[in-house]
Amino acid sequence: MDKNTIIGLLIIAAILIGYSLFTRPTKEELAERQRIQDSIRIAQELILQQEQQQAQQAQPSEEVISPVQTEDEVEYTADDAVDMDQYKDVYGVFGEVAVGERQYITLENNLLKMSVSTLGGRPYSVELKKYQTYDSLPLVLFDGDSTIFGMSFFAQNRSINTNELFFTPSTDQTHLDASSNPVALSMKLPAGEDRYIEYVYTMSPGDYRVGFAVRFVNMNEVMAQNNNYIDLTWSIYVPGQEMGRMNEMNYTTIFFKHYQDEVEKFNMRTKKAVMEKDIPTRMRWIAFKQQFFSSVLIAEDYFVNATVRSTKLEEDPKYLKIFESQIGIPFEPSPDQEQKMTFFFGPNHFNTLKSYDMELQDLVGLGGLMSRVINRYAIIPVFNFLSSFINSYGLIILILTILIKMVLFPLTYRSYLSMAKMRALKPEIDAINAKIPKEKSMERQQATMALYKKAGVSPLGGCLPVILQMPILIAMFRFFPTSIELRQQRFLWAHDLSTYDSILDLPFNIPMYGDHISLFTLLMTASTILTMRISNQANMSQSQMPGMKGMMYIMPIMFMFLLNNWSSALTYYYFLANIITFGQNQISKRFVDEDALRKKLQSNQKKSSAKKQSSFQKRLENMAKQRGYNPPKKKK
Numbered sequence: 001m002d003k004n005t006i007i008g009l010l011i012i013a014a015i016l017i018g019y020s021l022f023t024r025p026t027k028e029e030l031a032e033r034q035r036i037q038d039s040i041r042i043a044q045e046l047i048l049q050q051e052q053q054q055a056q057q058a059q060p061s062e063e064v065i066s067p068v069q070t071e072d073e074v075e076y077t078a079d080d081a082v083d084m085d086q087y088k089d090v091y092g093v094f095g096e097v098a099v100g101e102r103q104y105i106t107l108e109n110n111l112l113k114m115s116v117s118t119l120g121g122r123p124y125s126v127e128l129k130k131y132q133t134y135d136s137l138p139l140v141l142f143d144g145d146s147t148i149f150g151m152s153f154f155a156q157n158r159s160i161n162t163n164e165l166f167f168t169p170s171t172d173q174t175h176l177d178a179s180s181n182p183v184a185l186s187m188k189l190p191a192g193e194d195r196y197i198e199y200v201y202t203m204s205p206g207d208y209r210v211g212f213a214v215r216f217v218n219m220n221e222v223m224a225q226n227n228n229y230i231d232l233t234w235s236i237y238v239p240g241q242e243m244g245r246m247n248e249m250n251y252t253t254i255f256f257k258h259y260q261d262e263v264e265k266f267n268m269r270t271k272k273a274v275m276e277k278d279i280p281t282r283m284r285w286i287a288f289k290q291q292f293f294s295s296v297l298i299a300e301d302y303f304v305n306a307t308v309r310s311t312k313l314e315e316d317p318k319y320l321k322i323f324e325s326q327i328g329i330p331f332e333p334s335p336d337q338e339q340k341m342t343f344f345f346g347p348n349h350f351n352t353l354k355s356y357d358m359e360l361q362d363l364v365g366l367g368g369l370m371s372r373v374i375n376r377y378a379i380i381p382v383f384n385f386l387s388s389f390i391n392s393y394g395l396i397i398l399i400l401t402i403l404i405k406m407v408l409f410p411l412t413y414r415s416y417l418s419m420a421k422m423r424a425l426k427p428e429i430d431a432i433n434a435k436i437p438k439e440k441s442m443e444r445q446q447a448t449m450a451l452y453k454k455a456g457v458s459p460l461g462g463c464l465p466v467i468l469q470m471p472i473l474i475a476m477f478r479f480f481p482t483s484i485e486l487r488q489q490r491f492l493w494a495h496d497l498s499t500y501d502s503i504l505d506l507p508f509n510i511p512m513y514g515d516h517i518s519l520f521t522l523l524m525t526a527s528t529i530l531t532m533r534i535s536n537q538a539n540m541s542q543s544q545m546p547g548m549k550g551m552m553y554i555m556p557i558m559f560m561f562l563l564n565n566w567s568s569a570l571t572y573y574y575f576l577a578n579i580i581t582f583g584q585n586q587i588s589k590r591f592v593d594e595d596a597l598r599k600k601l602q603s604n605q606k607k608s609s610a611k612k613q614s615s616f617q618k619r620l621e622n623m624a625k626q627r628g629y630n631p632p633k634k635k636k
Contacts, residue, residue: 100166121167208346394491
């Protein structure tokens with residue numbers, strides 16, 4: 001080892017020793033670190049002691065799958081194992097509000113009742129006063145300790161969660177009545193002298209909305225300055241409200257509106273147990289939607305970003321899903337700032353949501369573009385008009401069905417006329433089928449098409465009117481299961497037109513069908529089979545009937561399985577539509593002289609013998625030639 005190497009090693013050693021001495025913490029810093037570690041350890045021991053005490057006091061009971069425990073008012077005092085100084089070590093300037101007495105203040109108008117807890121200053125429960133669950137219990141959108149609503153941020157290098165701290169209400173009253181006049185509730189979270197976070201709730205008469213504002217007063221002195229937003233965590237367990245759990249589950253999901261952009265949602269009928277989405281762009285509102293009710297948080301301006309998550313609870317008898325969101329609220333390090341928001345707790349009623357002019361009406365699932373247009377501009381206005389002077393929704397659906405079928409009658413008549421033409425050509429078609437064996441399907445098809453061409457009959461003439469009616473059919477499929485007006489409305493044997501009408505509960509579950517028998521679904525199936533049977537007997541030739549007999553029964557039975565758990569209003573409508581269509585066909589039959597029609601078609605065949613082939617017929621002939629069939633030449 002030479003002299004230069006030794007000198008280099010000595011210099012490196014000196015640098016390392018000097019760096020360690022320079023960066024070594026002082027005695028005061030070591031003491032501060034030890035104090036923080038001791039505080040954290042003591043807080044953890046306190047939590048462990050409380051959990052052990054609760055476990056010892058708990059009585060043995062059967063296991064219940066429920067996220068919500070009964071919440072008693074618990075008073076926390078400085079007589080606990082940890083004194084106030086130790087809380088201050090953990091929570092800093094919020095140490096004094098880490099203990100307190102849990103109280104509830106109720107804000108109530110004629111539509112809803114909301115309880116606010118001093119622990120977290122959060123909405124603890126919300127009840128809609130004009131509605132009940134399917135089993136006649138108060139309809140509560142969310143309730144209990146499972147509800148999380150609080151902000152998370154750093155203050156004095158400590159992680160703070162407001163959901164764990166005690167707010168001070170602005171009033172000693174425990175009930176604020178907003179039935180006649182607006183009321184406001186202020187909940188303050190002190191953070192030292194002249195510093196606090198304030199939640200302000202405002203409620204007005206006859207309104208499903210609750211104003212919500214967050215004020216930060218002199219919080220820039222203690223809060224981290226390097227963030228332009230604060231995380232607001234909002235999550236709830238979604239309780240079941242309706243009789244049909246599977247159907248309700250399909251309509252329960254999370255909606256969110258992008259800032260100055262479209263509304264998006266999680267797929268309602270997904271098979272995934274968990275769905276999550278990170279939204280890095282600005283948001284206007286986030287909605288926790290159930291089949292007929294929603295809880296929505298709306299920004300006055302915008303949210304910076306959000307992460308939303310939905311988790312299915314397949315085995316839980318009380319709850320359907322867990323909805324979670326972490327929302328970025330704009331924040332600036334200024335002495336006094338305020339962020340305004342609005343809650344909506346109410347029904348998914350189209351006109352009510354539309355009146356707020358924030359595209360909340362998209363929470364009412366009206367289907368795709370075509371179905372949405374039909375429902376919004378035709379079905380809903382007529383339905384609301386009839387509802388204004390008719391009390392029976394069963395009668396309203398009957399009148400609505402008659403009106404729809406009257407509008408569609410020209411298409412129904414054209415379809416019947418096309419079928420009458422096909423019946424008139426039935427002898428010729430039977431002759432073709434008897435002459436040409438079924439093994440030569442292309443030759444038989446070409447001969448049949450030639451007959452249609454000569455007679456001036458379109459084989460699609462009966463299908464096209466039916467296809468044109470499909471948007472109406474789909475629109476009604478979307479309309480009835482989401483119409484809150486039908487909820488808990490009785491008609492005949494149906495106790496609730498918004499869900500299935502069970503006339504017999506089965507002691508077992510049939511896959512896809514369910515554990516009950518719906519009478520309207522049976523009537524729909526029977527009427528479909530009957531009308532198809534009558535129509536097929538009148539139109540199909542004997543050689544075509546064997547292949548269609550199975551389809552005549554398979555399709556209605558498939559729909560019976562699919563719709564047995566759906567809204568009884570929907571299957572009632574389909575049953576009425578089948579009966580009215582059958583009646584319209586009988587009326588059309590009186591105005592169509594099939595003998596005269598047959599003579600006209602025969603005349604058309606004679607006139608068309610000199611006409612050129614259509615391009616469609618030429619393509620058929622070319623396809624037949626490629627398969628080895630040479631059509632006979634015309635005699636001159």
